Amino acid sequence: MDMNQYLEVFIEESKENIQAINDQLLHLEKDPSDLKIVDEIFRAAHTLKGMSATMGYSDLADLTHRLENVLDAVRNGKILVDSNMLDVVFASVEDLEAITLDIANGGAGKRDVQQVVRQLERIENGEKMEGTNDKNDQKHDQVVSDVSNHSIFKELDEFEITVLKESIEQGFETFQLHIKLREDCLLKAARVYMVFEVLEQVGEVMKSQPSVEDLESENFSNDFYVLVVTKESSEDVKKRILKVSEIENMEIEPFSVQSYVNRQWEEQEAAKAEVAATVEKSDEQQIDKKQATPSQKAVNKTIRVNIERLDILMNLFEELVIDKGRLEQISQESNNNELKETVERMSRVSGNLQNIILTMRMVPIDQVFNRFPRMVRQLTRDLGKQVDLKIEGADTELDRTVIDEIGDPLVHLIRNALDHGIETPEERKRKGKSEEGSLTLKAYHSGNHVFVEIEDDGNGINKEKVMNKAITNGVLTKEQAQNLEDSQIYELIMTSGFSTADKISDVSGRGVGLDVVKNKIESLGGSITIESTEGKGSMFSIQLPLTLSIISVMLVEIEEDIYAIPLSSIIETAIVKKSDIMHAHNKEVIDFRGKVVPLVHLKKIFEISSVQTEEELYSIVIVRKGNKMAGLVVDSFIGQQEIVLKSLGNYLTNVFAISGASILGNGKVALIIDSNALIK
Structure with missing residues (x-):
């Protein structure tokens, strides 16, 4: 068979x-x-x-x-x-x-x-x-700075993993080395040989990247990676390697074998949706259950569809949306009533089709949540803490693209909550709390967004400590710190490299890496906010769009160019007189409903050449990111429209304040403005 x-x-x-x-x-x-x-x-x-x-x-x-x-x-x-x-x-x-x-x-x-x-x-x-779980096991089985997330060694075979595990059991350390030779190094293969000689004296080389053959034939640039097991400390290994001449730099970091194995499993789970998506839509959903008679037998008809086919279907529908926009423009310019009626009917049908396709791409967030209970169990045992994990709304559905990307930020936030949020049982007892801490992971729909909340009943965030650290790091001045609201203080911990931890642990440090979490969520079109009460706990709330492919935008015109601003970030549009514009700290601002809002001239940001004319009225789009707002100055408003979001490709990934592009009905390309970047 x-x-x-x-x-x-x-x-x-x-x-x-x-x-x-x-x-x-x-x-x-x-x-x-x-x-x-x-x-x-x-x-x-x-x-x-x-x-x-x-x-x-x-x-x-x-x-x-x-x-x-x-x-x-x-x-x-x-x-x-x-x-x-x-x-x-x-x-x-x-x-x-x-x-x-x-x-x-x-x-x-x-x-x-x-x-x-x-x-x-x-x-x-x-x-x-x-x-x-003795100390030696904890030392190696913890996710040591989550090294496997960025390890160059992605494909270890079964034999190599077994040898690494046995080495750890015998008291060896496992390190990943990144060695960079000087640009003017003439005999690269000879230097590599000398490095390997040193490593063979202190331990055993398990793997290299590029391969040994490529290193010997000098088929590499100026740097290479080595995976080594040794009983020497990282400092001793580094000192020995740096004694080899013509080595410009060397980085060494622990390599967690258990983390590597766990990571492979998590990646397989995340790729589950890439391999096959099960589309289970019962015909009974189309029937009002209240009207169904007892004799009607519920038949659940399902079909298993490869996700690649759904992606192809989505791409075809996106092309249909572009053509629909073109037809709508042609019908508006013509006086043909039959054409207008046909286009209106096509718009209704395509709207229903869009809902069906997007629903087919939706998968429950449980695919991400189900990896956390065991992770929490292991971390709490390693940290000597007692934590009750509660998961709510695991059946909440998100677009498959968002599901694939949201896992790592949630892992990082949960580790932070366990490590530096929730106290040890002894400390909680001294504070009059129950010895067992509480960690709640919740997901729910609200409008066109999904909210994911991570809440703990631990220490909370020390505002004074955060402000002092921010002042020390030069993030803000003492005068600025006095005028900050609580939410603005909490946002400081998501600044790059910011940490209030007195001691950096192997699991996390509250603030370490949170800028990466924030950037990842914002790249998905979402946002993150923090609420905290010192001594009582914290809540990180993540807002995510239901889908990333088709979005509603406000089209605006700047000179002869058309730009799109996502409606999810717009508060309202306004026409402001020149006389109403004020200046504060050498910047143009307006009074918007009692709040001072800075103005951003998109012509200057995008360096659009224009004839200098004195305008008496300014067209402004008020956008918001959390509690921060800005007024984007444009030439004119065109109107609201649904567009297909297209990536700018690998060559244009670093274009400031532009998140993508779309083809409009008239064939022109409209760039999509990232208002979050402008506010930041």
Whole structure:
């Protein structure tokens, strides 16, 4: 029998069963006496074992069989559930994930699982497991500065991962080295050889990028990467390497093997939507349930559609929207009533078609949320804290493009909340709080946006500390600090390189990297706001658009050019007399409903040549980003329109204040203004 035809279904169902095991294990840890939870885990494991055996993946089937034996012993009262036993079970689930990932990537599903199998056998035989999270494990298994997010080594094979793990167990350190030779270096291969000689003296080279062959043939520029295991400290390794002549610079940082494995699994989950999107729209949704008679049998008809086909469909529809805009312009210029009626009907149909296509691209944010419970469990154990994670609104749907990008910012915010937001049990007890902290992750729809909130009941943000740090860093003056509102003070922690942490930890530092989180969210057309009460907790609120492909904009004219400003950032438009414009700090400002709003002349920003004329009236678009506002000065307003957002491509990624472009009905290109950049 040809099993390849069932492979995709097997992978999808295996991931679902493993996720179910993960979720139920977290519930079991909270309530070890609930045997119904054990039954649920047993059923998922039994299903996974049967499918694996049928498909011929023996390692997956054998490991699941061992896990099944342990669960059966728990059901029969032969084994008691404790944290050390659950650590081993969680480790076995990680191996199940890794094997499934290997199968999904075209591998044979082979993995050395002897160690975890032996531990499961010991549990099955009634042996008491000792604590597995000793300091050495914590040191290496934590996501050390999340090195795997930017590691150059993206493709380690199974043998290399096994060797790295065994080296760590034997007390070795794993480092990633970035070595840069001087520009005038004549014998690059000789210098590389000398570097490798030094590294072989202090440890063992696991991998290089470029490959050793390319390095020997000098088929590289002036820098290269090396992955090395050693018992020497990073400083000692660096000193030895820098003694080699003609080396301009060297950077060394820890490489977390466990983080690498976890990252691969997360990337596979994120790519789930890229491989296949399940479009489940029941015909019964078209029927009013209240009118359905008891005899009507609900039939759920589903179809599995490859996401690439949906992307093609979306691109074709975007072209249709552009042509629709052209037809609307032609019908307005003509006096043909039949053409106008046809175009109006086409607009209604295309509107309905747009809703259907966008709905098909929507996927539940649960695909992102389901990775967090286990991550929170591990981090709280590493940090010695007690945290109750609550997830609300996991069924909230977002465009697949947004889902793919939002995972990393949420991971960073959750780590910050756990590390520097929520206090230790002892500290919470001294403050009169419960020893267990609370972390809430919530998602919900509001208008044309989705809000994601991360709220903790920890320390909150110390405003005085933030302002003092900002003044020390030269971000603002003492006079400016006195006039800031609370929300503006909190936004300071998202300034590049800003941190109020007294000690930078391996997990995070509140403020470290938050500028990257902010930039990522803003690149998705969203925004982030912070609310905090010192001593009581903080809430980070992320606002995201439902979709990124088709947006509503206000078209404006500047000289002969047309620009588009997203409606989501516009408060209103206004005509202002020249006499109403004032000056503050050598800048033009206006009084807008009791607030001083600075003016931004787009002609100057975009360097548009024009004939200098004195205008008596100014056309202004008031835009907002959080609590900050600005007035964009344009020549005239054209009107509101739905346009297709197109990227400027790789060569124009750094164009200031322009987020994309669109083709209008008359064939002209309209650049889309990034008002957030102008306000910033």
